[in-house]
Amino acid sequence: MVTKQQAAEAVRHAKAVTGVTWEQLAEAIGRPLVWTTAALLGQHPMSKDEAATAAALLELGDDVALAFQLQPTRGGLESAVPVDPTIYRLYEIVQVYGPAIKELIHEQCGDGIMSAINFRLDVKRVPDPAGDRVVITLDGKYLPYQW
Amino acid sequence: MVTKQQAAEAVRHAKAVTGVTWEQLAEAIGRPLVWTTAALLGQHPMSKDEAATAAALLELGDDVALAFQLQPTRGGLESAVPVDPTIYRLYEIVQVYGPAIKELIHEQCGDGIMSAINFRLDVKRVPDPAGDRVVITLDGKYLPYQW
Amino acid sequence: MVTKQQAAEAVRHAKAVTGVTWEQLAEAIGRPLVWTTAALLGQHPMSKDEAATAAALLELGDDVALAFQLQPTRGGLESAVPVDPTIYRLYEIVQVYGPAIKELIHEQCGDGIMSAINFRLDVKRVPDPAGDRVVITLDGKYLPYQW
Amino acid sequence: MVTKQQAAEAVRHAKAVTGVTWEQLAEAIGRPLVWTTAALLGQHPMSKDEAATAAALLELGDDVALAFQLQPTRGGLESAVPVDPTIYRLYEIVQVYGPAIKELIHEQCGDGIMSAINFRLDVKRVPDPAGDRVVITLDGKYLPYQW
Amino acid sequence: MVTKQQAAEAVRHAKAVTGVTWEQLAEAIGRPLVWTTAALLGQHPMSKDEAATAAALLELGDDVALAFQLQPTRGGLESAVPVDPTIYRLYEIVQVYGPAIKELIHEQCGDGIMSAINFRLDVKRVPDPAGDRVVITLDGKYLPYQW
Amino acid sequence: MVTKQQAAEAVRHAKAVTGVTWEQLAEAIGRPLVWTTAALLGQHPMSKDEAATAAALLELGDDVALAFQLQPTRGGLESAVPVDPTIYRLYEIVQVYGPAIKELIHEQCGDGIMSAINFRLDVKRVPDPAGDRVVITLDGKYLPYQW
Amino acid sequence: MVTKQQAAEAVRHAKAVTGVTWEQLAEAIGRPLVWTTAALLGQHPMSKDEAATAAALLELGDDVALAFQLQPTRGGLESAVPVDPTIYRLYEIVQVYGPAIKELIHEQCGDGIMSAINFRLDVKRVPDPAGDRVVITLDGKYLPYQW
Amino acid sequence: MVTKQQAAEAVRHAKAVTGVTWEQLAEAIGRPLVWTTAALLGQHPMSKDEAATAAALLELGDDVALAFQLQPTRGGLESAVPVDPTIYRLYEIVQVYGPAIKELIHEQCGDGIMSAINFRLDVKRVPDPAGDRVVITLDGKYLPYQW
Amino acid sequence: MVTKQQAAEAVRHAKAVTGVTWEQLAEAIGRPLVWTTAALLGQHPMSKDEAATAAALLELGDDVALAFQLQPTRGGLESAVPVDPTIYRLYEIVQVYGPAIKELIHEQCGDGIMSAINFRLDVKRVPDPAGDRVVITLDGKYLPYQW
Amino acid sequence: MVTKQQAAEAVRHAKAVTGVTWEQLAEAIGRPLVWTTAALLGQHPMSKDEAATAAALLELGDDVALAFQLQPTRGGLESAVPVDPTIYRLYEIVQVYGPAIKELIHEQCGDGIMSAINFRLDVKRVPDPAGDRVVITLDGKYLPYQW
Missing domain, CATH: 1.10.260.40 (lambda repressor-like DNA-binding domains)
Incomplete structure (x- = not known):
């Protein structure tokens, strides 16, 4: 087991x-x-x-x-705020840019969210003369609040 | 003031x-x-x-x-885990995909991180016949652990 | 303001x-x-x-x-675990029945969630000779994990 | 054992x-x-x-x-705020609608609670042309504050 | 206001x-x-x-x-674990005797709880030659788990 | 061992x-x-x-x-706020009535506490036509703040 | 007020x-x-x-x-673990020596506590050629667990 | 091992x-x-x-x-706030008297701390006709803030 | 005031x-x-x-x-784990290198600490062709555990 | 394994x-x-x-x-705030001097951070007639916020 x-x-x-x-x-x-x-x-x-x-x-x-x-019980972090630096940077982005992303979703789409279920994600290394970059694309369906 | x-x-x-x-x-x-x-x-x-x-x-x-x-003291969330659903989905993505993103950064680039400082972010509404999508692009310089 | x-x-x-x-x-x-x-x-x-x-x-x-x-920043509880008894009972239901509800959503629908965005909720008092009842109906669209 | x-x-x-x-x-x-x-x-x-x-x-x-x-010590979540998305949506509903539910219980019934002990719960998949729905019914006895 | x-x-x-x-x-x-x-x-x-x-x-x-x-949002402690010594002793009693009380409610009544809603409480000073005592009586209706 | x-x-x-x-x-x-x-x-x-x-x-x-x-290291709850409903009701009583109990101990006895050490506790099922009751008696020595 | x-x-x-x-x-x-x-x-x-x-x-x-x-609601720290270094050292002493103090109270007195209510405390500067010392004396009545 | x-x-x-x-x-x-x-x-x-x-x-x-x-990683409590009553009383003393001790160290010695490293501690049972006492002496070197 | x-x-x-x-x-x-x-x-x-x-x-x-x-009550962070990225990096260093620093203090000096009281700190920008560096020097007296 | x-x-x-x-x-x-x-x-x-x-x-x-x-998941502390005194002093330095270090990085370099990735660290015992000192040098690349 x-x-x-x-x-x-x-x-x-x-x-x-x-x-x-x-x-x-x-x-x-x-x-x-x-x-x-x-x-x-x-x-x-x-x-x-x-x-x-x-x-x-x-x-x-x-x-x-x-x-x-097996059907997972999802959630892969060992603590509410991740400690590993590579993962922490993602959390930091939510801290610094989360409210701005929220404002722009509302301005561009209305009162709703980007789905994390109907969702795909990509991670790519992009060459750059000033130092290669990591580009992560979050791509989720817009879900309007709908009663 | x-x-x-x-x-x-x-x-x-x-x-x-x-x-x-x-x-x-x-x-x-x-x-x-x-x-x-x-x-x-x-x-x-x-x-x-x-x-x-x-x-x-x-x-x-x-x-x-x-x-x-003024120089900011950054951090825009009211609690360690955000409560607002639009922002929470970003946190959920870190929970569900954070460790996978970490693995792929290491596989593609080595032992390092995606910078959240030398970093840009874009939010776009992308039309889709199955329902429009929100596409968020995280684009940060790769920083290798370097002593 | x-x-x-x-x-x-x-x-x-x-x-x-x-x-x-x-x-x-x-x-x-x-x-x-x-x-x-x-x-x-x-x-x-x-x-x-x-x-x-x-x-x-x-x-x-x-x-x-x-x-x-105004566009809300949602979240109406004063602490992560609600203290008021009327609201706490809802949290207790998540504690006691949350994993069972999860199992049944997966058995009946597959790997996905009940949306809390495309969602409606009703609260009704229902007369009952053994003591009236409060009936709360949560009604959300099923969203399958979909890449 | x-x-x-x-x-x-x-x-x-x-x-x-x-x-x-x-x-x-x-x-x-x-x-x-x-x-x-x-x-x-x-x-x-x-x-x-x-x-x-x-x-x-x-x-x-x-x-x-x-x-x-065996008599259980109840409580099925691994942390105070559930991390699994299927269960988290239930918590989110308490965050967003908890205070409204409280107001309506008080308006319809008086100062009291919906019992989570004298209580039954149902989970059903309901077909819907716009996408099937998950309907969860919480049905608990109304208990007035009574000295 | x-x-x-x-x-x-x-x-x-x-x-x-x-x-x-x-x-x-x-x-x-x-x-x-x-x-x-x-x-x-x-x-x-x-x-x-x-x-x-x-x-x-x-x-x-x-x-x-x-x-x-006004209808209260109940809960009178300033933190999850009370700090004031007079109130803390009540919390300590839950810590030390809570599981024993649970066992005895189940042994004497079955699978259920003492209601904190259909409930009354008394506080009395009781003279005692070895030093007066504070006697607190918690008196709540037994509620069996009942589907 | x-x-x-x-x-x-x-x-x-x-x-x-x-x-x-x-x-x-x-x-x-x-x-x-x-x-x-x-x-x-x-x-x-x-x-x-x-x-x-x-x-x-x-x-x-x-x-x-x-x-x-063996001498115990006391404390029988698995988390600071108990999750099991039978035990949680005791915590809820501290939340709702703790400050009132404190006021009454001070009014009846002065500045001090009910001891949780020189202390006894009883749990009884008391028959009642409107539904049997659980009566819990907390009986502790009054200890005045004394320098 | x-x-x-x-x-x-x-x-x-x-x-x-x-x-x-x-x-x-x-x-x-x-x-x-x-x-x-x-x-x-x-x-x-x-x-x-x-x-x-x-x-x-x-x-x-x-x-x-x-x-x-006024009767105080006691507790003078701004967070559960004090941050100010002068106060933190007291907390550190509880962390490092708390279990040892517990063992010795039990060995010398039996199963009980040092009261923090029937209690006095003194703080003194004591000259010492190797650098003056701060001597803090905690002096509380021994209270045996007594049913 | x-x-x-x-x-x-x-x-x-x-x-x-x-x-x-x-x-x-x-x-x-x-x-x-x-x-x-x-x-x-x-x-x-x-x-x-x-x-x-x-x-x-x-x-x-x-x-x-x-x-x-072996060199220890020090810290002997199982949670930030100790639960065992014998140890908790020490924490309660920090809560109730910590800020007063800080004020007196500063008044008697200046801006600094009582060391918890250059430090000794004693626990003694002291007979007393009104009930024996536990006397705990904390004795640490005064360390002034010194740049 | x-x-x-x-x-x-x-x-x-x-x-x-x-x-x-x-x-x-x-x-x-x-x-x-x-x-x-x-x-x-x-x-x-x-x-x-x-x-x-x-x-x-x-x-x-x-x-x-x-x-x-005025005598300060020290501690300048708004939460236990700092959120601002410039300050967070210092916390991250404690997370990643704290145990290694501890090992080396013990190997070089014995069982003791670097004082944060008898302590000085310097922050300097140091030119570097590969990008200027921030050099922070922590310089504290070694304090051996001494009874 | x-x-x-x-x-x-x-x-x-x-x-x-x-x-x-x-x-x-x-x-x-x-x-x-x-x-x-x-x-x-x-x-x-x-x-x-x-x-x-x-x-x-x-x-x-x-x-x-x-x-x-193996690629590490970094983070070496057992709790968010370290308890061991030798490591805690490092945390205390972040608490007391963190905001000052932030101000000086901004004054000397602009809006950015000291990298903890492109980073080296040294620990040295430095003889001193008034008592030997531990000198820890944090040396990280300055990274400006750069879109």
Whole structure:
């Protein structure tokens, strides 16, 4: 009986041992890169086939493959405010720009939100002579408050 | 003596009264839309000219214009975990996708972060037949851990 | 310059003085009961007409009516866990039944959520010989996780 | 010696392995759907028969069946504010509509609460051409403050 | 416009100035001692007559009397864990004896709670040669979990 | 090496298996009911004889009996604000009535506290035609602030 | 209407203006030094005479003198963990030595506590060739757990 | 591999089994009583000889003796605000008297602190006809703020 | 009656209006740069002369100058974990390097601390062809644990 | 499968057993002292060679060496505010001097931060006749806010 969290740790370890990349895992199962990474870290349920393919590539067992298919209880941070610097910068952006983003969603679309469910996300390294950049695109359906 | 926070509230009120938009404010001072919005909400310092232009457009006084120029103590959320649904979705994305983004930054770039200082942000409404979308682009310089 | 929170306090006070009910307010502006109550407590923006009608009925001024129209920063609890017993029982229901509701949404609909944005809510007193009951109906669109 | 929490994890795992549904479990023990789900997640004590029936269907042992019968220490969230999006929406509803619900209970019934003890709850998928809906009904006895 | 909290502070101050006791206030309005004290501290709504009588005795104005009648948002502690030693001891009793009380309610009554709504409370000084005692009686209706 | 907390869990389990009641345990060791319950849940140290008697009745081993005798580090709640509804109602009473109790202790006795150390507690089911009641009596020595 | 907290701030300010010391205040009212300091900071109620004497020496008005006499809601820290370094060291001592002190109270006295109510405290500067020392004596009645 | 925390638990258990006292342990290793107790609870590192002597007296193994010698990460409370009543009283003293102690350190010594590093502590039972007392002496070097 | 916190805000405002720098303020009063800045932000008490000089330079009144001389209750962050990015980086350094610094202090000096009281701090911009650097030097007396 | 945290504990234990110093470890792998210490405590990833060298010197196995190479999730404190006195002093410095450091970075460099990523840190014992000092140098690249 392997939990999704134990499975996520097993994935991280197996990647270090086998050298398999997230890129390769995403290609193998035929899903977008961020979706695959999040799923293997326990944030999305996989189909039976996807789970089997990923487990095989990572040389992990059937119990881990079963865990990949379980419905997750989502939420991947160890504390309400993340401590790891790479993740913290995302939180800092919410702190510094959150209210501005809210104002602009309301100005451009009206009273509503950007969905985090009907949502896709991309992470890319973009070459730049002044130093390469990380570009993260959040792309969610606009949902108006609707009674 | 007007604080940046009081100035931000004055801006919100003045927008409701005058009908001036963030778009118009950004154009008037010649700065990107999100930067301008964040600045007027107290998250960036403005130059004297920018402050004067914005205050004039919003029909606000010199004391508010002075507040626009002060160096901010940044951080715009009222609690560690934001409560407003439009802002909360951003936090939820950090919860659900934060660890995956971290993995991919490390896989694509190495051991480092996406800067939130050498950083720009865009918010756009994108038409879509299945329902328009909000697309937010986070674009920060990659900073490797470097001793 | 009246904030939405000050407006909400003014509403509560004016109701005590004038004896106007939430029911009457909802009828006057032609909106559902819970929507109207939430809006006057600062959780939804009103149209100019709705705001004027409600303010007039409550004998409140133009500055309060303007506050009714402002875009809210939502969230009406004074602490993360509500302390007032009438509201706490709702939180207790999330504590005791939240995980069960989650399981059933997933079993009946798949991997997704009940929207709290495309959402309506009703509160009714239902006569019952064993003691009248309060029946609260939460009715939100099902949103599947969709990349 | 199996705790109710370990039993709940065993149930989730056994459901994935056996494919038994909450619906089938509720029918087998002859109890309402939400009650059964909550009980098997550790929030209600079961009778000896109910526990035996459920354990048998899930192919779980006597020690788990014993755990089903223990008096629970209720509370199913891992942190005060739930992080999983499906559950968080329920919390968000308390944040946004909690004070309005309180006002309406008081207007319709007087100074009191909706009981969360003498209480039943239903979760249903309701077909809708604009997208199916999840309808959750909270139905609790009105309890007046009574000295 | 006086809030219930401001009214409670006014009561404390007026008692110090006028020397009126909680006992006298309870007698004047014809209500139990603890109920009256809690009500004047903002935890229960008073009838118009009760409010007028109490305000008159304390030499407080009509705005305070109106506040006495408002529906309270209950909760009288300034932090989740009370700091004042006299109140803290009550919290300590919940910490040390709470689980034992829970076990005994379940053993004596079944799966349910002592209501804090259909509830009365008494505080008495009881003479004792080994040092007088404070006896606090919590008396609430037993409410069984009942679907 | 069994901790007091592990011993408490063993007691709960053994009660379920053997059917022994708190009442029987209290009688067997000749101590008040609440004291015995609290002690076996790890909140009071037992004498060697009391521990042996209780362990024998519950069919538990010597290592558990030793744990019963250890000096406790008291405090039986899993979080600062209890989540279980039966225990939460006690916390709610402190929230709603704590300041009133404080006022009355000061009015009746002076500046001091009700001791939670020189203290006894009783829990009783009291028959009542309108529904039986749970009556909890807190009885502590009055301790005046004394320099 | 002056609160005890406002009175405490007034005392600090008046000491700076008048140059009166805590020592002089304690002598004037005939009470121990720490008691007097704590009382004027809002942690103990003063008699009418003591309040009048202290207020006169500090050149403060009758409203402040009245505040000195009010029953305090005790607790003088601005956050659960104190931030000021002089006060923090006391907290650090509880962190580092608290469990050891507990063990020794139990070894020397049995199962009980050092009272913080029947309690006195002294602060003294003690000359020492290796650098003067601050000696703080906590002296409280031993209270055994006693049912 | 035994951690200092595991070693502390082993000490508490061994004391119960062997009946060895803190007093005896302190004498055996030739160190002050409170120092020895704190050290064996994991708050100070011991020399190799001290560790061996203590371990022998408590009939504990070499791995525990090694743990006694490790440099501690200090801090012995399980939560920021201690819950155990014997330890809580120390915290309560900081809450009620902390600001007064700060004022007196500043009045007697100037702007600085009582060191918690160059520091000793004593706990004594002092006979008293009105009930024995616990006297705790905190004795730390005065450290002036010094640039 | 001006508090140290109000004085600090007045300083920030006066600097913006007058254009006086921290450098000029430090030179005028003849104190190190960081000390002066911290003092004017309310973290150190100033002498009467220093306060008068600083107030004059900033064109602030006598009440502010008096506030500069008051003994501070130190602690300049608005929440336990700072939110402003410039300050947060310091906190991040404690998170990432704190345990390593601890290990090295113990290896180089023994069991003790770097004093934050007998302590000085410097902030300097250091030109660097790869981008200028900020160099912050923490320089505190080593204090060994000493009984 | 060894986590970085388990590896860090293994390092601490191995150092105690083998007597190897951080200094020796840093020399052996040819990296700065603080970097090496932080890396072995789990805050930086090591190269395969560095990991092998360190593991060999500490007589630790291949699984620990593998853990040294894993990408860390950084953050080494057990609670948001550190409790260990040696580490707490660093936090105290942020509390007392954080806002002053922020002001001076802005005055000397403009609106930006000291990077904690492009960053090096040194810890040194500096002999001083008045008592040796610990000097910690934080040296990070200045990063201006740059859109």
